[in-house]
Amino acid sequence: MTEVATARRSRITPEREAELYEAVLDLLREVGYDALTMDAVAARTRSSKATLYRQWGGKAELVVKAVRHSKPGALSDIDTGTLKGDLHALTLRSDDCQMEQNSALMRGLAMAVHGNPDLLRAFRDHLVEPELDEFRRILARAIDRGEVRADNPALDYVIHMMIGGFAARTLIDEMPPTQAFLLSYIDAVVLPALGASTT
Amino acid sequence: MTEVATARRSRITPEREAELYEAVLDLLREVGYDALTMDAVAARTRSSKATLYRQWGGKAELVVKAVRHSKPGALSDIDTGTLKGDLHALTLRSDDCQMEQNSALMRGLAMAVHGNPDLLRAFRDHLVEPELDEFRRILARAIDRGEVRADNPALDYVIHMMIGGFAARTLIDEMPPTQAFLLSYIDAVVLPALGASTT
DSSP: OOHHHHHHHTTSOHHHHHHHHHHHHHHHHHHHHHHOOHHHHHHHHTOOHHHHHHHHSSHHHHHHHHHHHSOOOOOOOOOOSSHHHHHHHHHHTSOHHHHHHHHHHHHHHHTTTTTOHHHHHHHIIIIIHHHHHHHHHHHHHHHHTTSSOTTOGGGGGHHHHHHHHHHHHHHTSOSOOOHHHHHHHIIIIIHHHTTOOOO | OOHHHHHHHTTSOHHHHHHHHHHHHHHHHHHHHHHOOHHHHHHHHTOOHHHHHHHHSSHHHHHHHHHHHSOOOOOOOOOOSSHHHHHHHHHHTSOHHHHHHHHHHHHHHHTTTTTOHHHHHHHIIIIIHHHHHHHHHHHHHHHHTTSSOTTOGGGGGHHHHHHHHHHHHHHTSOSOOOHHHHHHHIIIIIHHHHTOOOO
């Protein structure tokens, strides 16, 4: 971090900063990126727009920082001994309320990341890649155990299948993705496509 | 259609109406629903805002009509004799350029349909349901032929898998969904999940 950046950030406490980022993420979920205004952030967080602009420069920078702040990305230690067990455990880490929140955040950002490279990078680095890493670890162990063949072509598409369950549930079924739905989707789709045991 | 509606619509020709709807769909793909303004529609179509408001009442109504106008939904007569053949033929109906356009339209609408019931209904009735019907016909024939078991749990999730391939390709891979990608995804994921032949 440069000296200038340190000086700028030191004007608010880390607690206050975290509070602001949470409010920005909430607004993103509620109205999406395009409709999010600095006025709304200022009103929600009882700050002045001048402070927001001085501290972050603009909406894009503020949203990027807020996305980076989300999900501390604590490495999980899921290792149940079966692929089915691991994927179910991964699903059960987020309760239905958190899943609906993540789904809303994805929706709020999906359009905006196109044409905004900084936002796309923050979205990928802080929301997508940590999830992908988790899947890669789980799948590597399933291959080591002999549960999944190393050349199974579905291995490249596990994240596509999962995102499909998540996104289509919202778009087509008009229902939030719930734990029960995702567990059933994993058993019906992901495990059979990988040729892994569903029992 | 009521008499009033007929009178209002008669002020522009069907050709001009189609042209307007195409421009609205283009703008939706470019900037999304929230950022789409009546000013931009007026500029793009060289019409006056007064005409647009008189004819359609407002942005939501105009977008709903434009979505309804898209995809005439001509019933396809795909029937190749195998599930793999049918799914591949369905994919090859849209060239890569059309697929990128549909993907952009989906992205432009995904956030907006939440909280706008009329738009959600138009989106479902005119973009989602015709696709679902096509899949249902193809899957019913695969079951009749004995290619897929009628109680295979993945049957409920075919559209989720397909949307996943489509959406994740854009979000995660930062690439447009192409014919080549979707054919490979169908072979690696959809057919194995359904227990159908991939050869």
